[in-house]
Amino acid sequence: MTDTAVVARAVVDLTAAGRFTEVEERFAPRLRAAASAGTLRVGWETEIAKTGPVRAVGTPVSEPPAAGLVRVSVPVTCERGGLTVIMSVDDAGLLHGLRLAPPSATSWEPPPYAEPDRFTEHEVTVGTGPLSVPGTLTVPRGRGPWPGLVLLASGPADRDLTTGPNKPFRDLAWGLASRGVAVARFDKVTHVHPETGSAPGFTMADEYVPHATAAVRLLQERPDVDPARVFVLGLSGGGKAAPRVAAAEPSIAGVISLAGDTLPLPQAAVRVARYLAELDPGPATTAVAESVARQAALVESPGLSPAADLLFGWPASYWLDLRDYDPVATAAALDKPILILQGGRDYQVTVTGDLARWRAGLARRSDVTIRVHEADDHLFFRGEGPSTPAAYEAPQHVDPAVVTDVADWIS
Numbered sequence: 571m572t573d574t575a576v577v578a579r580a581v582v583d584l585t586a587a588g589r590f591t592e593v594e595e596r597f598a599p600r601l602r603a604a605a606s607a608g609t610l611r612v613g614w615e616t617e618i619a620k621t622g623p624v625r626a627v628g629t630p631v632s633e634p635p636a637a638g639l640v641r642v643s644v645p646v647t648c649e650r651g652g653l654t655v656i657m658s659v660d661d662a663g664l665l666h667g668l669r670l671a672p673p674s675a676t677s678w679e680p681p682p683y684a685e686p687d688r689f690t691e692h693e694v695t696v697g698t699g700p701l702s703v704p705g706t707l708t709v710p711r712g713r714g715p716w717p718g719l720v721l722l723a724s725g726p727a728d729r730d731l732t733t734g735p736n737k738p739f740r741d742l743a744w745g746l747a748s749r750g751v752a753v754a755r756f757d758k759v760t761h762v763h764p765e766t767g768s769a770p771g772f773t774m775a776d777e778y779v780p781h782a783t784a785a786v787r788l789l790q791e792r793p794d795v796d797p798a799r800v801f802v803l804g805l806s807g808g809g810k811a812a813p814r815v816a817a818a819e820p821s822i823a824g825v826i827s828l829a830g831d832t833l834p835l836p837q838a839a840v841r842v843a844r845y846l847a848e849l850d851p852g853p854a855t856t857a858v859a860e861s862v863a864r865q866a867a868l869v870e871s872p873g874l875s876p877a878a879d880l881l882f883g884w885p886a887s888y889w890l891d892l893r894d895y896d897p898v899a900t901a902a903a904l905d906k907p908i909l910i911l912q913g914g915r916d917y918q919v920t921v922t923g924d925l926a927r928w929r930a931g932l933a934r935r936s937d938v939t940i941r942v943h944e945a946d947d948h949l950f951f952r953g954e955g956p957s958t959p960a961a962y963e964a965p966q967h968v969d970p971a972v973v974t975d976v977a978d979w980i981s
Contacts, residue, residue: 574659575630578642581665582655585614586624586646598664599768600726600883603865605668605858612854617670622649639666639764645673666726666764671734672963678730678737681967684744687711696756697784701763705729705756705785708743709794717980718752718789718800719826722782722815724807726760726767731805731949734963738805738949745973751980752795754785768883773891775818778811783819790821799823801980804830806919806948813901813908824907826976829919829948832898832927836866836889838918839881845917849958898931907937909979911972913946915957939979943969 577596584593590607597605618624628645644655652673658666680686689710696705706729710716721739723731730737743753759781760767766776782802790797801824804812809830816822831838843862847855865881868874869889880886901908910932912925919925921942932938943950947957951966 574640574642574663575632577659577663578630578632578644578655578657579627581657581668582627582644582646585610585655586627590614593665593668596663596665597668598660598666598764598883600764601665601667603880603883604861606861609854609857609861610668612852612857613670616852616854617653618648621651621653624648639761641667643671647673660764678735678740679965680744681741681970683748683970683973684741685748686744689744689747694754694756694788696754696788697759697781701759701766701780703757703759703762703781705754705788706743707788707792708747708753708755709792710747710750710752712794714752714794715796715799716750716752716794717823718754718786718792718795719746719976719980720782720785720789720800720802721753721755722778722802722804722808722812723755723758724805724809725758726764727758728761729755729757733949735965736949736951736962736967738951738968741968742803742973742976745968745970746977746980749973749977751977752789752792754789756781756785768885770885771887772885773888774811774895775814775891777888778808778815779818782811782815786819786822797821799980801826803828803976806831809919810897813897813904814895816904816906817900822906824909824980825901825904826909826911826979827897827901827928828911828950828972829913829916830897830910830924830928831919832924834870835892836869836881838923840866841923842918846959849956898927901928902931902935908932908935908939909976910938910940911950911975912940912942913948913950913957914942914944915946915953915955916948917957918948941975943971945969946972 590611594607626647630642630644633641639658654671657668692707694705731739739755789795789800802812803826805828809827812825816825843859847859869881945952950968950972952969
């Protein structure tokens with residue numbers, strides 16, 4: 571088996587030596603579709619201009635593997651500070667993620683609204699066969715029966731939706747279980763089995779429906795959970811997918827969409843890339859925006875066919891499936907109550923571009939609740955001013971008002 575720490579150290583050494591093409595050769599297809607030797611060079615040189623030349627490279631720190639991926643952090647000391655190189659490495663030594671972060675990371679601490687003595691956690695397996703994934707059930711103490719909730723993440727995320735030192739799905743699970751809701755969360759199939767995300771024929775339905783419905787049934791089979799009151803909650807892409815999951819599983823009691831996007835994804839990706847380029851002008855962000863625009867044009871072309879340079883490294887089958895899926899229309903056709911929450915500071919999914927479509931499409935439904943948390947960003951962290959990716963590197967917790975909204979709506 572590949573020694574991921576050795577791989578990580580080699581990647582940092584090559585990067586520090588300016589051998590960016592050799593680093594790119596280690597990119598897995600998904601990462602290669604989103605970055606290149608050129609973008610790595612510009613990003614690295616931009617950081618080094620701030621911190622000064624590299625003086626020392628520290629010992630790589632590896633997290634427990636999630637099946638095919640190991641997250642490794644490598645501290646780098648520079649003349650005027652430092653940084654941390656964080657990468658995800660598979661068993662073959664290929665990189666599925668690579669980013670630069672501040673020099674120190676803080677461990678996750680429970681949010682103030684979590685009361686660990688009020689619930690227990692159980693490790694479970696979600697799904698069957700070779701594509702099963704590990705998960706966690708967070709269940710209130712007592713006899714119940716409690717309402718249940720399945721969490722759906724966006725992208726190849728782990729069960730906690732780990733982002734820097736933050737774990738927003740663990741925040742939600744612990745906060746909601748403290749208030750009498752049993753919560754199921756699980757590592758995405760594209761996190762545990764990363765090869766699936768770029769496999770020919772893979773679709774959004776494959777990414778979400780099998781494991782979401784399996785998690786629903788795990789909750790429904792528990793004697794301390796009310797099988798008639800199991801809901802699904804999705805965030806970002808999970809919020810877009812939640813109506814599709816509910817349409818596929820009639821026993822689901824209702825749908826919660828947090829920052830669920832409704833704008834066609836290629837257009838949203840270009841919007842986000844341009845926002846970041848305007849926020850931090852420079853060669854690196856300009857190169858990324860141009861690359862995203864090029865890939866989005868390929869994805870939206872009428873004659874879309876399999877290609878190696880499609881957005882996010884997803885196959886043509888995924889993009890063709892997305893073309894046929896309208897989350898708002900699907901939600902409107904559901905005979906289930908719906909809760910939609912949106913962050914006012916969110917630049918990835920916006921009030922004007924995405925929430926407006928939910929409002930228009932669901933305006934005639936009396937069982938739809940829509941709320942905007944003005945100070946919240948995409949992960950529903952409270953803040954001020956323009957939202958930026960760098961903000962996720964600081965320890966934060968999901969807005970307690972969001973936990974209250976969800977718990978009260980379910981109850």
